[in-house]
Amino acid sequence: MAGLTALSLEQCIASLDKSCLPKILKVCSGVYFQGSIYELSGSEVCFSTGDLIKVIDIELLSVSCNDISNNVKFELPINHTGLFKLVPEEMPYSSVKEMVSLRPQGIETCLPFTFSSRSKITVGNFTMGAGRALTVLSVEKHEGEEDHVRCHVKGQQETSAEVCIPLSAQGEFRECESEERFTLQEILSSPCLRTRRFHFINTTMCEQSLNLCPIYQVHAIMSMRKNVLKFPSSLEVDVVDVTDLCEDLNFVTPLSLTEAVSQSDESFPVLVEILEVPETRSLFKCSWLPEMNKGSNMVFHKKGITAMALLSSLKSRKSQQFFLVSQQYGGRFRRRPREFNSVYELYVASTQTSGLKVGVTRSCEEVEEEGLPALSVGDQLEVVRCEMMELPSESSKKSFVEALLCRRQEPDDGEDDDDDEEEEDKVKQEDGREDIFLPLYMQCPFVEMLSDNKKYRLKDLVKQFSFPLDVKVVSRDTELEADPLVGFACLRIEASMLEPTIQASFANRPEHCFEIPTQWLSMSVDFTKDPLPWPVSQPPKCHVDTVTEVTDMFFYEFRKQGISDAAPPPRPPKPNMSSSKSPKTPSKPSKKSTKKSSNKSDPSQELANMTLNSKRRPPAPLPPAILTDQPPPLVPRKHSAAEMKTGNALPNTYVERADSMKNVQCSPHLHEVAADVDSDHDYETVDETFATILKNAQQNVMFY
Helix, strand or coil, X not given: CCCCCXXXXXXXXXXXCHHHCCEEEEEEEECCCCCEEEEECCEEEEECCCCXXXXXXXXXXXXXXXXXXXXXXXXXXXXXXXXXXXXXXXXXXXXXXXXXXXXXXXXXHCCCEEEEECCCXXXXXXXXXXXXXXXXXXXXXXXXXXXXXXXXXXXXXXXXXXXXXXXXXXXXXXXXXXXXXXXHHHHHHCHHHHCCEEEECCCCCCCCCXXXXXEEEEEEEECCCCCCEEEECCCCEEEEECCCCCXXXXXXXXXXXXXXXXXXXHXXXXXXXXXXXXXXXXXXXXXXXXXXXXXXXXXXXXXEEEEEEEEEECCCCCCCCEEEEECCCCCEEEECCCEEEEHHHHHHHHHHCCCCEEEECCCECCEHHHCECCECCCCEEEEEEEXXXXXXXXXXXXXXXXXXXXXXXXXXXXXXXXXXXXXXXXXXXXXXXXXXXXXXXXXXXXXXXXXXXXXXXXXXXXXXXXXXXXXXXXXXXXXXXXCCCCCCCCEEEEEXXXXXXXXXXXXXXXXXXXXXECCCCCCEEEECCCCCCCCCCCCCCCEEECEEEECHHHHHHHHHHCCCCCXXXXXXXXXXXXXXXXXXXXXXXXXXHHHHHHHCCCHHHHHHHHCCCCCCCCCCCCCCHHHCXXXXXCCCCCCCHHHHHHCCCCCCCCCCCHXXXXXXXXCHXXXXXXXXXXXXXXXXXXXXXXXXXXXXXXXXXXXX
């Protein structure tokens, strides 16, 4: 900084010539130092002491006028049409040489100018009186002779002459007011005139002396800023020109990965420096992410568009895992049957897969008023199409809902069918298949029936099937040191995508490459000019990791981008409140359930009636006929205070004595559960009706 002159930013920019750009300026002092921030048109401008600014362009905005008498500033537009008159300098000069040498920017650039001498001047045989105005036209330089200024002298009666005055002439010389008029553009285009004072002509401000200074929009770049910085030259900052000292200075330009992938193909491969590491809570969960440290170097080999697929593991006790897999993955997959929890999911899958066949994995009861048919475990259904189905109703008003028409394949149970018991609203095919309607709001578990045992590549699965698709890896990718997809019982292909990627590696392992999806990773790098970490024209053979583990946050963000306006699943129809008070009529059993109940009772139905959460509880069954003459079943007894004191159970006065029941035919079960007074335990008699139902249910379950 020694020997360098500090100027205000305004003066420094005004003195610059666009043909000499770029210039490097260093901030040394002023209002904007120590990290102060100034906001201009929504963008922050921050200058700290020692910052380097590389000016690459200037653009004239306006002209700042400073009134010398009262130090008031105002601006004029660059298209101002008024004229200005030059204000002469008040400082006297002792010689012509001094007057010429102190002219700004040299005399050649500010000619002509007029001056006068307080005393007479004699040049050869020509004498000029005091106060005579002399206009300097040029400077005469001859080798071996003293330099002269050639001046024009206006005499009496409009006569004029030219005279050469040596620069060594002594006296008291003052600059005179010139009659020449200047436009604002002429003043701004001349570096000499820009440093002089002017006043307006034919205005109310004609007596005011003004300093005119142009205000430029400065286009500059700074280290660690990715965009070109724009700010006015009127900022109160002192700077010095250090262009000659910083000719080889490289300004660091940070680039995001999105900006890096937009660079030309000729920019790759390149060695980059990491300026800003990814966020702590990243969307990626891979081995190369923790190695990205600030200041470390990486190699960007090439850019491109990579076809990828998003895979997820099934939910289990362990955390669910997600993978971003390139379609160049070398392993083999085999399809796995999909599972559906509702008819609506079945309908969505059928729109993507024609001829979808599923099997029922859990029995579902028939609910006639909601249009829900009875389904049994093992029923095989083939989805046909979606239609409107009429719901059964006692009122005259008809109600229709969307339903899935399916074709059910009935198993051959070896029993003769009774044609008289066939329902009229179902059509049975000659090949033993039956058409049924499943409302879209019906909840029932299904599993896809597959006969495909073929091995597929990932890119073939993407071309041939729609998603989601359940698969399993049956052969690993041999190019990978450890294939993370092997070992999962089932993987689900959620979606496929085309992602802009950069094939990268670390400088210490340039052959071990991975693909960075540029839209999903936030970091900044700098393209350096350092040599690549391998011999010239001998690039290494790269091995690219095709599997990248991502977090659940990546999956959720990806799902957010693909949100559609599809309607939600349909809801069941609202129950008719007017008819809810009337006694319900028993639902009409299906043909299959009728045939099964004709030979043996259905244990699942009896157990369902015993649950508290059953939708419709049937009336309590009547006791067997052999017990109609017997007394009512025993009820639980309450302990009295006397029992608590003596510890002996008192006889139940509500039960007939044993001698009065000798002639009554009793079930042997009642004698077995009779209370034992002498026992230490107070047993209660089990309700015989409940015991009979439970025994039948157990026998049927064993038979089933």
